[in-house]
Amino acid sequence: MNFRKWVRLGLSAAIACATAGYESGVADEGMWLFNSVPKGQLKSKYGFEPTQEWLDHLMLSSVRFNSGGSASFVSSNGLVLTNHHVASDTLYKLSTAEHNYNEDGFLAKSQAEEIKAPDLELNQLISIEDVTERVNASVSQGLSAPEAAKARQAAMAQIEKESLDKTGLRSDVVTLFGGGKYHLYRYKKYTDVRLVWAPEAGSAFFGGDADNFEYPRYCLDVTLFRVYEDGKPAKIEHFLKMDPNGAKENDLVFVSGNPGRTRRIYTHAAVEFQRDYSMPRTMNYLRRKEILMQQYGLSGPEQKRRAKDDLFGIQNSRKAIGGMLAGLQDPEFASAKKSDEDALRTKVAADPKLSSLSGAWDQIAQAQAKRKELLTQAVGLRTKLYGVAETIVLMAMEDAKPSAERFREYRDSNRESLLQELYSDAPMYDDLERVQLADELARLSEDRGGNDATVRSALQGKGPKERAAELIANTELFSVESRKKLAALGLDGLKKSTDPMIQLVLSMEPEYRRIRELTDSIDETERQAYAKVTEAKFASGGDALYPDATFTLRLSFGQVKGYQSNGGTVPASTTLGGAFDHEAKHLAEEPWVLPKSWQSAKGKFDASTPFNFVCTADIIGGNSGSPVVSKEGAMVGIIFDGNIESLTADFYYTDQVSRAVSVHIAGVLEAMRKIYNAGHLADEMGTPGIWQMRWASDVFVGKVRFLRFLPIADAVVRAADGMGAGVPFNGAG
């Protein structure tokens, strides 16, 4: 990897171009806010300046999967196109030992056959408002970090509540630039979401873990849903037209989606903490869970099916984070980061107007030392059932306080989303929960040591396996009805409950709270410091900055473009027919086995149809399912991956060989028509209709949970950073 010449580590693209040495002079870096698009840069590099109408249409056509992922409206009748791997969470929940929709695919021949997802929430961004001044005004001079954290959180909750009451829209205050800005995002929510069509996993994830993050690729990584309102397909004003002739080499394309998290603002000290402590720990955790799920899957075919969803997510994260860590381990990266930082600090030191900013870097360095101390101290067990028990207990405790003073995920404005998840009737498996709980108890013992009081209390004198078996055998939490009854008991009632999982959470809660408050306080210290770093960056000549990703809607752009690798040229696009060649090259051995549907359709479809392609747009996990659109605003593809070289995007953008990988919409439509008997749906896509735009006033503000693209990793990274388990990754937080 050679980023020495041109990586600018999260400074703006405008600054980057000064040292880029890239052919056109300006790199396509940036995950831009929709209210701060670099129109001038676009015009000068590509001769194209998007109008406000163009931007509004794309924003309103974009969809966020609250479970973690991106998507878009593709018909007036509520069709939503996303990735198969964003949908797979739902496909698993809808599957049983008899019907495996994830493996075998699904097709609704009519709307009556569309199946409701158990707990999906889709968000459509309606507006963005800057509320920085109001949030910062709540933090009086001289408050300690814990006090400041509480005051800031209360102000954010108050703003959200006022907005919800006024508009009826889901309202999230989003922290940008690590604490430099606060914007209020309002969303229309869709919670009646139905499965319409999915191909087989063998086509969507052709090449499996081996091909994941590789290119060239041949994956039909798409799934169609439809949103409903009042029991009928929702009428959608803003949806994307299809352009099967787009995404030609060198074309300018735009990506509108929800990148989950980047850390480009991180200081040198924060990056070192990630490189030497946090990420190696996360990798150990992921490998542990990967082996655990592999071993569980060996116990039988049904266990293999049950393990597969978790296993995919874990392997995906392991490969992604492994790639990031490898990038950080290149000493040149740390040097470049350090020298950029030193230059900025020198500027700050030389300018009396900026003297109040000069302490920020040391504050962040000190915060890393505290994070290191907390690294093994996170309390909580990362299993679904423990999460359920923890939510019930913490909800009872937090509800005793005013909404604004609670842990953020328990505020009133988030309650509907919280309960949708808590009372989801998605299947849970007692053998899987037992295996995972035993492993989590062992992990807790390893993290805190066998003599730790919390560990001893959790184990109750038994080995992890024995204790897990006892907990799983005696808890009632598998039943949604029991959860509701327990949640209705209140704290005193819970204390008297005999449910052993509830009792376990109650015994861990004081230590959970202690660690959580320490972590929240470190977060606040960093927010204040990063606000200063951001101010310094703006002051030192960056007038077109984009903030790190926060699982909120962003606009990226770039060119469709192949690249050089191992001395050869990797072409920008592949074709449907190339999938058969790729299969043959791997002797048609797993995971390179195309499904029967493809074998039967061989010769019936146009093998030269574009299938997958790469572009230089700046994306990351969470962008999965993002529409790729042309200058004309028509859909030409759908993001589903980045190549292995792009995995460093968490910390820096490069475009020498880093590429975003998409399914071409021409390939999607041809496959739907010729392979999947879904021509009626292909015909519906991009089709206009006539109806009334309705801003529903009866929707509530929900909660962004975590990124499907990196589901475990995010929980872990936060745990590794000292955040307790069971705390959802809240992109809006």
Add this chain to the structure above:
Amino acid sequence: MNFRKWVRLGLSAAIACATAGYESGVADEGMWLFNSVPKGQLKSKYGFEPTQEWLDHLMLSSVRFNSGGSASFVSSNGLVLTNHHVASDTLYKLSTAEHNYNEDGFLAKSQAEEIKAPDLELNQLISIEDVTERVNASVSQGLSAPEAAKARQAAMAQIEKESLDKTGLRSDVVTLFGGGKYHLYRYKKYTDVRLVWAPEAGSAFFGGDADNFEYPRYCLDVTLFRVYEDGKPAKIEHFLKMDPNGAKENDLVFVSGNPGRTRRIYTHAAVEFQRDYSMPRTMNYLRRKEILMQQYGLSGPEQKRRAKDDLFGIQNSRKAIGGMLAGLQDPEFASAKKSDEDALRTKVAADPKLSSLSGAWDQIAQAQAKRKELLTQAVGLRTKLYGVAETIVLMAMEDAKPSAERFREYRDSNRESLLQELYSDAPMYDDLERVQLADELARLSEDRGGNDATVRSALQGKGPKERAAELIANTELFSVESRKKLAALGLDGLKKSTDPMIQLVLSMEPEYRRIRELTDSIDETERQAYAKVTEAKFASGGDALYPDATFTLRLSFGQVKGYQSNGGTVPASTTLGGAFDHEAKHLAEEPWVLPKSWQSAKGKFDASTPFNFVCTADIIGGNSGSPVVSKEGAMVGIIFDGNIESLTADFYYTDQVSRAVSVHIAGVLEAMRKIYNAGHLADEMGTPGIWQMRWASDVFVGKVRFLRFLPIADAVVRAADGMGAGVPFNGAG
């Protein structure tokens, strides 16, 4: 796991029986020295007292695989029977992309077809002599730990050299009771070892990683070698007769083999260090390498073949150490250990004659704190090629000193074995070495941090992958001839060499030496302290103690016996026919696919022939391949595994559900005759011959490398304990 009532944590069986509550009153605990067999205990429990002749015959019939494993002579013409998984290291070395002997098996139809193994050394134990007084006399009062370590090492080297000069036999001084006793072991060596017959991996390891450490089992885990002398089959006086009718339920059986390492003498503090620090770290390491090898294997069928040997060893260790760690994580174990220890310390404190022993436990606790500090500091990269470079460099440096003052593995008496390995022409693969080296550079960076001077020097400003590619592309060490040339250069010549691997090792050497000396000093402190603990144990009523395992010959015994599990009875034996049922139960999916040879022979062999069986004998890794013999001294089986419940044997013995797992000799002979066309070899097994016993005077003292049964784990555990990489596990050390 319930060991509360009867586990006595490495105290003698005589003590154990007092609290055992076992039906017969005496547990079958113990890995007994052949010169200290508990004859009285055997007589009182089983009414059988082995004669000296009986013991000598068994000892002389037993064989150690220096590569890690056990075996026995089974014919007068040099046939040696061991496990397929002990042989697999050699089977891989003899395999190519065209001939995969490990997967497909091998049969020599005549002696002319037998294939010489590239670097095997087999040892036959000839005599044992107590040299404790002489070793301890070398350590004068008042020496510091580093000085004492050197003095002790010099005395041991001197004793070995004198013995070698006098007898011509390989002579190893073995540290017993963690430093309480020193015995001189003399071995006859065989280095011309040829492959005779091996079944397919699909039969030897039927059920794969999923069935590993499980029972009931159906594995033909055996392989036949033949030792040669002067180009002819060696004439063997002491070999085992076959008894296909043995190993009936409740039969008393004996196991004669080389258990690799147990840690039953460990104090409470040492066990805590293992539980909370060392073993979790080892597990992270193993999972890391497992995923690495899985991913490498995905890149092609040949890569899959190359990865398989390492992968098997890693998975085996991961499952074994995971089982041990789970045992340690049961809080009851730590409590039992603590209360036994407190009782012993109270006795010591109350007895003025023992006052000099009272500080031992605190010394050991302090040593653990030092080990913890060194845990991430080990220097060296665990790849074959780095090991080659390290050996060449350290040999040049150590050879400047007298033999007795060198690092132990570089002493003169070990040189032949060291060079046999260094100049082995076993295949190395550049792509595999590159992948492993990149991962080891990354691991070093994670362990010591990216800013560490040794890390920065190793990476030379490049990322781990880039640096590994450069090193592998430019080193000459793949060639045995180049190794010899480099080794002949001496230190000054090496410093001028342009080989980048040699230069890398030279740059790491000062830090390697610093850490190695610290570790050797901690080892010495522990040796002195454990000598005191042992003295206290003997003094407090233990007159029949066995020392922890040291990869030297031990005698275990027990009964053939089924056990209770999940409310049902697991029978003591399985049958050849049961393998087909087991295959069908798993839908004949991988890894439950019996090879074609079995399918073709179905109906031709006696399906009721005993195949695998379990007994209560006290074994551990290194015992793989050990003969199981009857009271009559005839072979009834061959150890190949322990069940999952037995994995705690490293730290304590139990016999409630823990069992050693063997292949029944009846199953071996029937399969050889009816499935494998190897009737001529089956006929030869157990057959006497007439010849002259010859104690060769031209053999040299060799080096025990490490246990095949836990090949990576041992290297890792020692690295995790602060021992540098590249230091072989020396059972004789």
